[in-house]
Amino acid sequence: MPVSPELAEGLAAAVADLYEAAEGVLIGKIRRALAEGIDSPVWVELKLAAVGNLQAAITEVIAALQADASGAIGQALAEAYGRGQQAAVAELGALGVGQAAAAAAVLPTAPVVDRLAQAVIADTGPVHLRMLRQSMDVYRDVVSRAAAAPVLGAQTRRQAAQSALDAFADRGVRGFVDRSGRSWELRSYVEMAMRSAVGRAAIEAHSDRLGAAGVDLVIVSQSPEECPKCRPWERKILARTGVPGAREVQVEHATEDGEMVTVEVAGSLPEARSAGLLHPNCRHSISAYLPGVSRVPEPQASRGTYEDTQRQRYYERQIRKWKRRDAAALDDAAGKAARARVRAYQARIRELTAETGLPRKRHREQLTTAR
Structure with missing residues (x-):
């Protein structure tokens, strides 16, 4: 059967899900830490005193993520390489040209998989430090804004805290800049790295098997x-x-x-x-x-244009953005407003898919929750 990056796409999503779930846990921990006692006159002092506890909790989440992700990356790449090999064997067997037996010969896979896995782990290694640093930065920023806002008369403490949390939920954990200068959100960065790696693993395996059969x-x-x-x-x-x-x-x-x-x-x-x-x-x-x-x-x-697909991807990102806003909401009003925006972008996707015939990819509109 033919091989493509799509053959192993679900494997990349599984690893990216771990990071998106961890990011959701971090937002939840920061929200709960800030919401506790927010109407107290000594709220600022309490929050500053609790910095150490929050940092310890976030560090624990990141350590668990790092352990799970390393194993998941290796497993995903081994599975992708195996799928690529199987695709080549099945393809030549279906064609019935006599090379299937040669393609099925045992080829060493561990060195290729290990090389690709180590490259992904090296690329995503800095992610964990950024998760800790940016989570603590946003916590301190919220406390600082909320403390100053009532004095300045610009916002109430709760409004200032919600504004800062919304900004963090919008951008997520960032700081990953590629060679073209584009800044990536956490899940997109990890999924991009994994899609590239598992796609490469499947294609290399397929090509290696075809070569072994003289194709x-x-x-x-x-x-x-x-x-x-x-x-x-x-x-x-x-x-x-x-x-x-x-x-x-x-x-x-x-x-x-x-x-x-x-x-x-x-x-x-x-x-x-x-x-x-x-x-x-x-x-x-x-x-x-x-x-x-x-x-x-x-x-x-074609069912539509490349530009149509990019518009769909934009709507999907907006849906996830407003779902993160909902998760960061400190009160019912903020959550209700975020859910309304989710429904609005879902309506735009329905209109686009009806107009163009593009398939709707509901899994790309979802936020992964922590296990």
């Missing part, structure tokens, strides 16, 4: 609502390895001994991936191309 060419599928980076590679034949650049090659027919076939190769798989194909959110797949047997698929109509 050197692959073909890229067409995917609806494709992004500009992937569009040039759709329905193109690529070499699994080798030098970049388009060329015509003479290769032997997959089933007819001695018969040569001319194949137009658009480039190499590493070249296409470097250009953006099979990125973490990519819906394209690659499959074995057997000269003289495989056929280039016919073009398929």
Whole structure:
């Protein structure tokens, strides 16, 4: 069967769920710590005295997260690599061209999985320190704002605290800046890193198995609502390895001994991936191309545009944002207002999917709760 980053997408989401759940726990702990005794005249003194207790509680949450995440990352990558191997074996077996037995030969997997897992753990390592630092920073900021607000006459203490908590719920734990300068929220950052890793694991496993069976060419599928980076590679034949650049090659027919076939190769798989194909959110797949047997698929109509999919993703982020606001609400009025905004963005998604035919992805509208 063909392989794509989507093959292991659920594995990435499972790891990202751990971080989103932990972030929700942190927001809840800060909210409860601040809400306790908020109408007391000595509230500020009590909150400053409780900094150590809150820090200890947050540190405990982060330590549990770190232990769970390390194991989950390794397990997810091993599963992704296994799925990629199985996909190659199943694909060649279904084609019935005799290479399935060679593809099924045992290949060493531990070094590849360990390498990918260590890279993800190294990338997400700084996350845990930021979670502690930013959680404590927002707690101190809320106390500071709430203490000053009544004196300045700008807001009540509760309003000032709610305003600061809303800001934290909106941005979440941040500080992850990629090479393009984009700042990521916690779940998005972890999920991006994991999608990249599990997708790479599945694709490398698939390619390794095809190589073991002597299959050197692959073909890229067409995917609806494709992004500009992937569009040039759709329905193109690529070499699994080798030098970049388009060329015509003479290769032997997959089933007819001695018969040569001319194949137009658009480039190499590493070249296409470097250009953006099979990125973490990519819906394209690659499959074995057997000269003289495989056929280039016919073009398929899209349900919408790439811009439509990005608009849907924006609405999904807004729904999660206002659900975090609801979780951070100090009173019923703030929670009611946040839930109204959730319903408004859900209505926009319903309109978009009805208009374009795009599938609604309800799981992307949900916040993961702590186990």
